[in-house]
Amino acid sequence: VNTNFFIWKGLKKHNENSLADELAQKTRELVDKSGFREFYNPITGEGGGANNFGWSTLILLMSK
16 A cells, blocks of 8 residues: 555546546555555455554545
């Protein structure tokens, strides 16, 4: 999620709002599916590593 957050910020900065919104939506779906996890499988979306991991909470900023 941290990588998605930085990409999202760059897209917003360059007025690519449609792409930023799509990225935020897909990231939100990932977190909704697997919870706040340390990392996610890029194919299945399955969460791994630590539960309730802090970086994943960045989706809250992306959802504004």
